Amino acid sequence: MKILVSALETSSNIHLKALKDELHCDTEFIGIFDKSLGSPNYDVSDMAVMGFVDVLQKIPFFLKLKKEMVLLAKDVDKVLLMDNSGFNLPLAKSIKKAYPNKEIIYYILPQAWAWKKSRIKTINATIDTICSILPFEKNYYPVDSKIKYVGHPLLDEIKDFKTSVSNTNTIAFMAGSRKSEISKLMPLYRDVALELLKEDKELVLIIPKHFSEDFIKSVYGDISMFTISNDTYTTLIKAEFAFICSGTATLEASLIGTPFVLAFIAKKFDYFIASRLLNIEFVGLANIFFKHLGYPKMHEELLQENVTCENLMREYKNTDREIFLDNSVKLREYLQFGSSQNMANIICNKN
Secondary structure, eight states, X not given: OEEEEEEOSHHHHHHHHHHHHHOOSOOEEXXXXXXXXXXXXXXXXXXXXXXHHHHHHXXXXXXXXXXXXXXXXXXOSEEEXXXXXXXXXXXXXXXXXXXXXXXXXXXXXXXXXXXXXTHHHHHHHHOSEEEESSTTGGGGSOTTOOEEEOOXXXXXXXXXXXXXXXXXXXXXEEOOSXXXXXXXHHHHHHHHHHHHHXXXXXXXXXXXXXXXXXXHHHHHOOOTTSEEESOHHHHHHHOSEEEEXXXXXXXXXXXXXXXXXXXXXXXXXXXXXXXXXXXXXXXSHHHHHHHHHTOOOSSXXXXXXXXXXXXXXXXXXHOOHHHHHHHHHHHHHHHOSOSHHXXXXXXXXXX
C-alpha cells in the first residue's frame, strides 16, 4: 500500500514514527516527512515556519509544494495528513477535487475549535476519515460527523511516568524547536540558570537531536552552564522541575508528571493577531484539557512580557509538586489510551 504523507511538524513525525511501528500491513510512505522514516520527497527539516510573518514569506514555496503533492497523490492508495492545517486543508481540497475517490485520512486534526470554527465544515466535507486525539474535539463537530476519537499518541510514546515527587536536584530546560522561539527564550533561561546554580542545581538543556552543531552555536548562544540532553523523556523523568516553551513538550511533561512553567514569546505582530482571533483561554494543552474537565488549570503560563527571570523563578518556587503529580494521573485517565495501534488498524482497513 502506497501512502502519501504530509507531516510538516517535528511533533507530527514523532507520532508518525509510532504509527509506522504499529503498521501490520505492507506500506510505503512518500511525500513530506522526516528522512529517518524512509525516503521522503521533501524533508520535514525544510518546512519549519513559525507565525504569520514566516508563513507569508514562504507562500510561493508552499504553493509550488502543494501542486507537486497533488501530482504525487495520483498514484497512491491513501493520503495521510497530520496537523498543519494551513498547508494540509488546502492540500486536501485540491486532492479531493482532482481525485474524488481518493481516501484522505486526517490524523492530529487542526484545532478548529480554537481557530476558525468554519474549518470544521471544510474538514467534514473534505476528509474521509477524521481521527481526533482530543476527547472533547468531537463535541464541536456535527452529530452525524465521521470524526472518531482514537486516543492520544503520546500515551504510546511515553513508557515511564512518575509515581512520586522527584527531589533529584535536576532542572530541565526546553526552549522549543524553532529558531525564533529559541532565540527569544535562551537569554531568559540563562538568567534563570544563574539563579539556580546558586542552589547547586544540575541544569539540563534538552535540544532536538536533529539540530546541527552550527545551528546550536548560532541560535542558542552560550550554553556552557548546561548539560546537554537529546532524550526528552528520560530527562523529564529525572527532573524535579522544568522550564518549557509552548507546544507538545508541555503535554509530555504533564503526562510524565514533571512540574513546569510554560513560557512563550511570539513576534509582536503574530501575538497581536492571534490574541484577537484565537478563542482560547490557555496555550498549554493540559490546561485546555482541564478546562473541559471543569478543573483549575494544571500549570502556569507566562506569555510575552510576563516571561521574566523573576516570574520564572517564582513559579519554580511556588508550584505545588504533589498537586501536579495528582493532576498528571487525572490527565492520563482522561486521555485513556494511545492511538498508534488504532490508526494502524484504520490504515490497514481493520477498524
